[in-house]
Amino acid sequence: MASQRAAIRYQQRTLHAPVPSDAAVRLCRLAPGGHRIAFVREDEGEDQSGIWIAEIGNAHTARLLVPMKPGDVEDLAFSPDGARIAYRVAPLLGARATVGWASAETPGEIRRVEGTGYGFTPGGGAILVADPYRKSLLRYGLDEAEPRELGPFEDDADPSFPAQIAVSPDGAHIVYTAGRDGEEISEVWLVKRDKGVVVTSILTEIPGANVHIRPFWSPKGATLGLFCVHEDQEKSALIVVPRLEGEGHVLYESGLLDPPGTPTFTPSARSIAFFRAEKPDHEERPGETRLVLLDVKRETFAALTEVDEVSGTPRLFDDHTIAVDGEGQAHLFVFDDPL
Numbered sequence: 001m002a003s004q005r006a007a008i009r010y011q012q013r014t015l016h017a018p019v020p021s022d023a024a025v026r027l028c029r030l031a032p033g034g035h036r037i038a039f040v041r042e043d044e045g046e047d048q049s050g051i052w053i054a055e056i057g058n059a060h061t062a063r064l065l066v067p068m069k070p071g072d073v074e075d076l077a078f079s080p081d082g083a084r085i086a087y088r089v090a091p092l093l094g095a096r097a098t099v100g101w102a103s104a105e106t107p108g109e110i111r112r113v114e115g116t117g118y119g120f121t122p123g124g125g126a127i128l129v130a131d132p133y134r135k136s137l138l139r140y141g142l143d144e145a146e147p148r149e150l151g152p153f154e155d156d157a158d159p160s161f162p163a164q165i166a167v168s169p170d171g172a173h174i175v176y177t178a179g180r181d182g183e184e185i186s187e188v189w190l191v192k193r194d195k196g197v198v199v200t201s202i203l204t205e206i207p208g209a210n211v212h213i214r215p216f217w218s219p220k221g222a223t224l225g226l227f228c229v230h231e232d233q234e235k236s237a238l239i240v241v242p243r244l245e246g247e248g249h250v251l252y253e254s255g256l257l258d259p260p261g262t263p264t265f266t267p268s269a270r271s272i273a274f275f276r277a278e279k280p281d282h283e284e285r286p287g288e289t290r291l292v293l294l295d296v297k298r299e300t301f302a303a304l305t306e307v308d309e310v311s312g313t314p315r316l317f318d319d320h321t322i323a324v325d326g327e328g329q330a331h332l333f334v335f336d337d338p339l
Contacts, residue, residue: 008336008337009335009337010333010336011334012305012331012332012334013331014329014331015030015037015331016329017052017062017329018056018057018058023043025039025040025042025328025329027073027327028325028327029076029077030315030317030325030330030332031053031082032081034056035056036054036055037053037054037056038076038104039054041064042071047067049068050067050073051064051065051066051073051087052065053065063107064107065085065102066102066107066108071090072090073087073090074089074090075087079127080121080123080124082104082124083103084101084103084120085104086099086100086118087099087102088116088162089112096114097162098114098115099112099113099115099118099127099129100112110142113147114133115129116155116159116163117129117130117163117164117165117176117177118130119165119166119167119174122168122169125141126141127139128167128174128176130153130163130176130178132155132156135152135153135154136150136153137150137153137165137174137200151191152189153189154178154180155178155179156180157178157209157210158210161186161210163178164176164177164214164215165215166215166216166224166262168217169220173192173224173244174191175188175189175190175215175224176189177213179209179210184208185206185209186205186206186208186209186211187204188205188206188213188215190202190203203244204247204248208230210232211228211230212228212231213226214227214228215262219269220269222243222269223265223269224244225241226238226241227239227258229258229259229260231257235253235255235257236254236257236258236277238263238272238274256278257277258274258277259277261312261313261314262313264315265316266322268338268339271294271295271339272296273293273294274292274294274314275289275290275292288307289307290303290305290308291304291314291324291333292304304322304333310324310331311324311327312324312327312330313326319338320334320335320336320338320339321333322335
């Protein structure tokens with residue numbers, strides 16, 4: 001089904017990292033509140049490469065937080081309160097992948113630990129790290145010396161399929177993924193509290209190890225979404241599991257490989273925003289992608305952008321706004337009416 005351009009009214013803003021025009025910038029991330037932007041700057045031969053932060057539109061506020069070599073940082077995210085920044089670091093040849101975090105206010109790395117995936121708790125007071133070397137999902141309290149083990153994590157997947165962690169808005173449930181290359185299977189695990197006891201169990205398994213699985217929650221945490229991009233089978237699907245009951249409902253399937261960015265529910269949970277691949281008009285042309293809204297009840301699409309106009313990962317910003325964290329820039333879609 002083709003995406004029709006949305007009839008809803010909105011304004012689109014593009015936000016650039018305030019750096020010199022010849023600077024190489026990627027992984028732009030808007031802070032909660034929208035007044036700051038974090039990004040990775042990579043300038044060969046200079047001492048400017050690393051993770052930066054700046055006030056939107058004010059180049060004088062740009063400052064280097066954590067020096068890094070070009071290509072080292074694979075992912076970047078603000079904590080929900082905007083006070084910290086976490087990042088995944090590519091391993092050197094023969095070394096282990098790591099996750100680090102830093103203050104958004106003070107230069108310097110706070111801590112670096114072994115791990116292949118991360119996620120913040122809702123208040124930003126702890127970071128969860130998937131550590132395949134200790135074979136555990138670990139909770140690092142940002143004011144605690146030692147982590148707490150939450151569940152098993154066995155993962156030998158290709159590094160291009162890193163673990164994903166999604167915490168429900170109320171913090172009651174944690175979902176994380178693991179790839180089992182030797183067994184050719186991908187797993188989705190669930191952590192919850194049952195009568196004060198932490199219980200961890202497999203939620204579902206998907207055949208194949210080369211699968212991008214992106215878990216995401218509805219705003220109230222009532223529904224879990226799973227966005228799956230299966231590279232071996234060359235198909236994509238979006239599944240929702242209301243109240244974590246049953247096998248879930250397939251909202252969307254495609255015979256194309258969608259960009260594997262994590263989708264986001266709108267505040268009402270009536271729609272889901274994500275980037276969708278569309279079949280080109282001619283076979284010689286490469287695939288095209290759009291940012292779309294998927295109506296959960298009608299299972300219909302409304303396109304928010306022209307093809308290949310914007311790329312990145314959508315994120316719910318507020319009741320009227322969807323942010324898109326992109327490679328060289330970020331975007332805001334501000335809607336006239338609540339979503």
